[in-house]
Amino acid sequence: MLGPGVAWYVALAAFLFGIGALGVLIRRNTLVVLLSLELMLNSGNLALIALSRHFHNGAGQVFALAVMAVAASEVCVGLGLVVAINRRKLALDVDRLSELRG
Amino acid sequence: MNALVVASAGGALVWVVWVVAAFSCLASGVAVVSFSNPFYSALALIGNLASLAVMYLLLSAEFVAAAQVLVYAGAVVVMFLFVIAYVGPRRETPWSGGPGWQTVGAVVAAGALLVEIVVAVGLQAGGSLGHDGTVGPAFGTPAWIGRVFLVDHLLAFEITSVVLLVAAVGGVILGSHTKRLEPVLVAEQREPDAEAVR
Numbered sequence: 151m152l153g154p155g156v157a158w159y160v161a162l163a164a165f166l167f168g169i170g171a172l173g174v175l176i177r178r179n180t181l182v183v184l185l186s187l188e189l190m191l192n193s194g195n196l197a198l199i200a201l202s203r204h205f206h207n208g209a210g211q212v213f214a215l216a217v218m219a220v221a222a223s224e225v226c227v228g229l230g231l232v233v234a235i236n237r238r239k240l241a242l243d244v245d246r247l248s249e250l251r252g
Numbered sequence: 253m254n255a256l257v258v259a260s261a262g263g264a265l266v267w268v269v270w271v272v273a274a275f276s277c278l279a280s281g282v283a284v285v286s287f288s289n290p291f292y293s294a295l296a297l298i299g300n301l302a303s304l305a306v307m308y309l310l311l312s313a314e315f316v317a318a319a320q321v322l323v324y325a326g327a328v329v330v331m332f333l334f335v336i337a338y339v340g341p342r343r344e345t346p347w348s349g350g351p352g353w354q355t356v357g358a359v360v361a362a363g364a365l366l367v368e369i370v371v372a373v374g375l376q377a378g379g380s381l382g383h384d385g386t387v388g389p390a391f392g393t394p395a396w397i398g399r400v401f402l403v404d405h406l407l408a409f410e411i412t413s414v415v416l417l418v419a420a421v422g423g424v425i426l427g428s429h430t431k432r433l434e435p436v437l438v439a440e441q442r443e444p445d446a447e448a449v450r
Contacts, residue, residue: 153266162274166281168366173285175358181290185297189281203311208400211316218323219412223419225328229335230426236339
């Protein structure tokens with residue numbers, strides 16, 4: 151394979167996952183938390199595709215496409231929640247949306 | 253000799269493209285997390301997805317790169333932008349607002365997660381990640397991935413479609429008007445907002 155080996159791709163995916171996890175933990179705006187979740191899912195996709203190329207196995211790419219579908223579903227439900235929260239004039243703040251805590 | 257020169261020049265070119273894509277990938281990831289306006293975060297996510305599509309092309313996954321640009325940058329991020337524009341500019345909750353230890357704890361937890369991933373991958377697969385072979389020209393093309401998807405992984409394909417259908421139904425139910433509940437919830441939730449204003 152020309153260029154960097156698969157370990158470089160996996161290391162990049164790990165760093166991207168760390169950035170996304172930091173965003174999920176540190177941000178309070180619901181929309182930015184969802185965007186950071188997209189970062190984490192994409193880093194998983196990068197690792198899957200790099201290892202699929204490494205092991206000459208197509209299952210990794212198929213699973214990456216399934217992850218894309220799951221990410222689209224997550225965005226659909228998450229943005230539906232955001233719209234519902236916004237319609238009820240609640241704050242888009244993950245710390246203050248705590249009614250389900252019981 | 254000539255072929256060797258061409259091959260090494262091609263390798264250097266791939267390295268240059270990889271370094272540029274990796275740098276823009278990490279930079280736009282940091283931008284997604286650090287912009288205080290979610291609209292700019294979503295725009296930075298488009299850059300992140302585009303650089304990841306370049307990575308996929310380098311990994312000879314052409315179909316996934318095209319699907320990445322179409323599905324993510326074309327549909328998901330546009331939907332994000334619509335919702336952000338619908339919600340409007342709200343700057344009241346940019347960063348972790350709790351005590352300082354909460355921010356420090358978040359940074360420490362994310363760093364620990366990163367170290368854990370690196371250590372786990374290095375220990376499990378460090379020996380087997382070194383040597384790379386070549387793949388055939390058909391690897392990653394739409395025809396090949398279509399065969400893999402619809403012959404070898406047909407059940408996963410169908411389950412994916414069911415997942416998407418359920419998510420679409422859930423999104424419609426969440427987005428539909430429930431006027432019955434609205435006055436009660438609004439009345440209950442006015443107090444925290446008033447506290448925040450004070």
